[in-house]
Amino acid sequence: MTFRLADRIVRLPEQFFSGLTRRVAAFQSQGYDVINLGQGNPDLPTPPHIVEALREAVLDPATHRYPPFRGLPELKEAAADFYRRTYGVKLDPEREVAILVGGKTGLVEVAELYLEPGDVALVPDPGYPDYLSGIALAGAKPYPLPITASNGYVPDLESVPESVWERAKVWYINYPNNPTGAGVTTSFFEQAIAKAHRHGVLIVHDFAYGAIGYDDHRPPSFMQVEGARETGIEIYTLSKTFNMAGWRVAFAVGNPQVIEHINLIQDHYYVSIFSAVQRASVAALRGPDDGIESLRQTYQRRRDAFLGALRSAGMDVPAPLGSFFCWIPLPSGASSVAFAEALLEEAHVAVAPGRGFGEHGEGHVRVGLLAPEDRLIEAAERMARFWATRF
Numbered sequence: 001m002t003f004r005l006a007d008r009i010v011r012l013p014e015q016f017f018s019g020l021t022r023r024v025a026a027f028q029s030q031g032y033d034v035i036n037l038g039q040g041n042p043d044l045p046t047p048p049h050i051v052e053a054l055r056e057a058v059l060d061p062a063t064h065r066y067p068p069f070r071g072l073p074e075l076k077e078a079a080a081d082f083y084r085r086t087y088g089v090k091l092d093p094e095r096e097v098a099i100l101v102g103g104k105t106g107l108v109e110v111a112e113l114y115l116e117p118g119d120v121a122l123v124p125d126p127g128y129p130d131y132l133s134g135i136a137l138a139g140a141k142p143y144p145l146p147i148t149a150s151n152g153y154v155p156d157l158e159s160v161p162e163s164v165w166e167r168a169k170v171w172y173i174n175y176p177n178n179p180t181g182a183g184v185t186t187s188f189f190e191q192a193i194a195k196a197h198r199h200g201v202l203i204v205h206d207f208a209y210g211a212i213g214y215d216d217h218r219p220p221s222f223m224q225v226e227g228a229r230e231t232g233i234e235i236y237t238l239s240k241t242f243n244m245a246g247w248r249v250a251f252a253v254g255n256p257q258v259i260e261h262i263n264l265i266q267d268h269y270y271v272s273i274f275s276a277v278q279r280a281s282v283a284a285l286r287g288p289d290d291g292i293e294s295l296r297q298t299y300q301r302r303r304d305a306f307l308g309a310l311r312s313a314g315m316d317v318p319a320p321l322g323s324f325f326c327w328i329p330l331p332s333g334a335s336s337v338a339f340a341e342a343l344l345e346e347a348h349v350a351v352a353p354g355r356g357f358g359e360h361g362e363g364h365v366r367v368g369l370l371a372p373e374d375r376l377i378e379a380a381e382r383m384a385r386f387w388a389t390r391f
């Protein structure tokens with residue numbers, strides 16, 4: 001028998017980075033000391049009080065049963081309280097918070113909920129590749145908004161044709177930005193809300209790196225801006241703030257109708273998340289919050305160590321404002337894929353080629369600050385030596 005895949009699955013974009021992952025594993029299995037900075041997987045453990053909360057919850061047989069369809073009310077309350085403490089934003093836990101099986105799932109669900117074939121979704125270019133997955137499943141078309149150094153890594157909204165605004169239904173925004181490390185102030189959100197309101201576009205602000213801002217930059221929440229609740233939602237994941245990437249917990253906040261629709265589609269996909277994981281997530285969101293600040297400081301020290309080592313070796317690279325990524329421009333005309341492959345082969349440092357994040361990512365590579373400082377310094381030194389042989 002042969003099984004023909006449905007067209008919507010055939011349309012899914014290829015996983016650009018899976019080849020890199022395989023090559024890193026191949027070098028490691030040959031015994032090379034590879035420094036892998038190519039992925040976005042936090043290397044530090046989940047704080048012990050959260051792990052302990054999970055352990056206790058697992059021992060309670062009440063968590064072994066189906067959880068409520070739309071998640072534990074106390075988790076939604078904890079999420080609302082986290083937003084009140086952190087951003088001064090008041091949320092109704094029942095109407096304005098939806099529990100997600102990781103942020104990635106929420107990003108795809110929104111596309112499934114609102115996009116019809118022929119519709120348009122606005123995406124940052126370069127941007128997190130998974131925005132394209134939901135758009136492809138829905139049979140809609142992505143419209144890339146270039147974010148480059150020349151426009152301060154924010155899209156030029158005036159350059160988007162009226163015909164595109166008319167067909168646009170969903171708009172993915174992401175600051176602190178993966179892959180560029182750029183940040184914005186609330187004035188960008190104000191402009192985006194004005195545009196979205198005029199054209200009836202739903203904003204989905206992906207706030208995955210909300211906890212990671214450098215120097216004086218404290219990333220603002222989209223929800224702090226007037227009109228946010230009318231025009232969109234924000235997705236907040238526990239993956240990065242609490243080093244819980246493997247736990248698969250996130251939540252969406254904002255427009256009550258969208259929150260209801262997310263819950264509706266999830267009623268058909270899941271019976272929420274394992275209750276014990278939800279209870280541990282309550283422990284994460286209830287605090288104490290000092291672990292979040294110490295994580296931010298860890299990434300700040302790593303960023304400074306990595307960039308400092310590059311600078312000492314003669315490579316001056318722009319510093320990110322947020323996220324745990326450095327976005328490194330290559331000399332003009334250099335291919336990011338060829339550079340990343342040669343760097344892995346010759347210097348045994350893995351980085352992500354910018355082309356994988358969109359056409360405007362070409363000419364850059366992304367470095368994840370996901371190793372201890374001494375390894376990052378070693379990676380910077382290897383990179384600089386390699387760079388000197390090439391350019």
Ligand SMILES: Cc1ncc(COP(=O)(O)O)c(C=O)c1O
Pocket residue numbers: 040102103104105128174178206208237238239245249250
């Ligand atoms: C920009 C961005 N959004 C969303 C996610 C998804 O996070 P998760 O599915 O772990 O919540 C990631 C993960 O790397 C990310 O970089």
